[in-house]
Amino acid sequence: MPPRLFRRGPVVALIFGTSAFGGAAYRWLKPSSSLNPHDFTPYTLIDKQRVSSTSSVFTLRHSEDAASPESISEVWKRGVWSLQVKQPQLQIARAYTPLPPKPETHGEDGDDVDDIRLLIRQEQGGEVSTYLHRLPDLSTIELRGPHVECELPQDVKEVIFLAGGTGIAPAMQVAQALGQAAGTRMSVLWANRRREECVGGVGDVVPTGDVQNNSRGWKNLFGLMGQSPAQMPAGAIAHETSRSEKGVIVQELEALKTQSKARSNGLEVQYYVDEDKTFIKASDVATRLQAQNKNEGGSKIILVSGPEGFIEYWAGKKVWTGGREVQGPLGGVLGQMDLNGWRVIKL
Ligand SMILES: Cc1cc2nc3c(=O)[nH]c(=O)nc-3n(C[C@H](O)[C@H](O)[C@H](O)COP(=O)(O)OP(=O)(O)OC[C@H]3O[C@@H](n4cnc5c(N)ncnc54)[C@H](O)[C@@H]3O)c2cc1C
Numbered sequence: 001m002p003p004r005l006f007r008r009g010p011v012v013a014l015i016f017g018t019s020a021f022g023g024a025a026y027r028w029l030k031p032s033s034s035l036n037p038h039d040f041t042p043y044t045l046i047d048k049q050r051v052s053s054t055s056s057v058f059t060l061r062h063s064e065d066a067a068s069p070e071s072i073s074e075v076w077k078r079g080v081w082s083l084q085v086k087q088p089q090l091q092i093a094r095a096y097t098p099l100p101p102k103p104e105t106h107g108e109d110g111d112d113v114d115d116i117r118l119l120i121r122q123e124q125g126g127e128v129s130t131y132l133h134r135l136p137d138l139s140t141i142e143l144r145g146p147h148v149e150c151e152l153p154q155d156v157k158e159v160i161f162l163a164g165g166t167g168i169a170p171a172m173q174v175a176q177a178l179g180q181a182a183g184t185r186m187s188v189l190w191a192n193r194r195r196e197e198c199v200g201g202v203g204d205v206v207p208t209g210d211v212q213n214n215s216r217g218w219k220n221l222f223g224l225m226g227q228s229p230a231q232m233p234a235g236a237i238a239h240e241t242s243r244s245e246k247g248v249i250v251q252e253l254e255a256l257k258t259q260s261k262a263r264s265n266g267l268e269v270q271y272y273v274d275e276d277k278t279f280i281k282a283s284d285v286a287t288r289l290q291a292q293n294k295n296e297g298g299s300k301i302i303l304v305s306g307p308e309g310f311i312e313y314w315a316g317k318k319v320w321t322g323g324r325e326v327q328g329p330l331g332g333v334l335g336q337m338d339l340n341g342w343r344v345i346k347l
Contacts (some may be wrong), residue, residue: 034069035062040086040142043116045135051248052196055166057099057123058132061112068114071146076100077177079152080170080303080347083116083145087128093144094128096120097169100176102252116143119169119249150303150345158243159186160288160329160342162280162314164249164306165197168249170347174255174303175267177300179260183298186260187288188253191272191310200246201253203270282333289342302334305347315346 020177043060050056062068062331075081082095099117122133131151135141152159152174171188178184192198246254253269260267272278285302304315311318316331327346329335334344 034066034071035083035143035145037145037147038251040084040144043143045137045139048135048137049248051119054193055119056133056195057248058118058120058141060116060118062114062144063140066114075146075148076173077180079146079177080114080150080173080305081146081148083118083143084134084147085118085128086142086144087131088142089131090127092127095147097149097166097173099169099252100172100256102255119166121166143149150347152301153299155298156181156301157184158277158342159184160285160302161186161188162285162302162304162306162310163188163190164310165192167306167310167347168253168302170303170305172249172252175253175256175260177254179264179267181264183265185265185267187268187270189270189272189284190253191274191280191306193274195273195275196247196251198247198271198273199290201250201269201271204257204267204268205270241259247327282337285334286337289340290338300342302339302342302344303347304334304344311346315344318346 034043034119042063044063045058046061047059048056049059080097082097084093084095086093096118099119101113101117120129120132120296123129132141149170156178159174161174163171168188168190171190175186175188178186190198190201250271253267257267257269270280272280272286304311308317312332314332315334317328318325319328320326330344
């Protein structure tokens with residue numbers, strides 16, 4: 001049975017009993033004034049917005065309202081990055097993936113562009129995520145980073161992103177980066193166990209066959225919108241009418257789509273929900289590989305992010321070597337497909 005977790009973050013255990021560790025202990029304990037990868041910097045929890053019964057978006061502001069360092073604007077252009085969050089009682093830390101700033105926030109009212117926003121799922125029995133979910137507003141949360149997880153090649157043109165659960169956060173980072181680059185195009189295939197994570201999310205592509213059998217062809221690939229409800233399959237209509245409200249992340253994905261339409265060749269998002277019996281299939285990936293292969297030149301990348309079992313199913317296990325987690329051989333479903341030059345990256 002695949003592990004049900006999002007891949008677990010590096011655990012930083014603190015045992016600072018000896019003088020050899022004195023300097024490190026001091027660094028750990030002494031709060032830093034500007035966000036950096038070495039020391040923890042205090043932020044204030046200014047908002048916790050519920051996404052579902054298990055996940056929320058945490059908004060954190062620098063405790064002295066300082067602007068984000070240059071390193072943050074740099075990493076937003078480069079690809080996928082994370083920050084570590086400290087659990088001070090246990091002296092452990094976990095990695096989380098900042099969401100792009102909300103498109104409507106430009107330092108005016110409400111959220112600030114320098115605020116850090118994290119989508120955090122509360123893992124059952126999870127030390128840090130449970131601690132964070134229990135914190136009241138205005139609590140201090142210490143952050144360290146940024147840490148680049150994956151740098152996009154300069155010439156990237158096409159991305160297919162397979163996201164499971166909170167694996168949507170890195171997908172949104174990539175969408176934000178690609179949305180600024182002319183001639184790029186991205187498809188996000190987002191799978192969730194429960195609909196509550198993506199309420200109101202209707203994919204850009206409506207399968208022309210049965211909702212559960214989407215291998216029979218696709219319409220609307222890359223924003224060729226316009227299918228009326230009468231043309232939609234019954235299952236899709238049922239969803240449409242029962243979802244008058246849009247979830248927090250769905251709204252943000254739609255904003256990213258609008259944003260990317262202005263500068264790039266567009267962002268397509270497709271939603272899959274276990275409890276609705278819609279699952280990402282190899283044919284969904286193959287369709288997009290073919291559609292995007294028509295574009296000549298530039299790097300083409302498939303990114304896979306989510307729970308360990310999700311990554312393993314699609315691309316095979318990551319492996320540990322020399323104390324570092326590395327990509328490992330390509331396996332899983334993608335390992336058996338003809339990828340025609342597309343590179344796969346496991347996050
Ligand atoms: C680069 C990166 C980015 C990430 N980004 C995000 C993000 O944006 N959002 C997000 O929600 N998560 C993200 N994660 C995952 C996150 O770092 C944590 O791993 C996650 O929040 C769980 O941490 P925890 O301390 O709450 O749980 P842990 O205490 O690590 O426990 C995790 C689970 O394992 C179980 N468990 C613990 N110990 C044992 C044991 N001995 N035996 C059996 N089961 C056990 C617990 O019950 C729990 O269900 C990211 C991870 C990485 C590496």
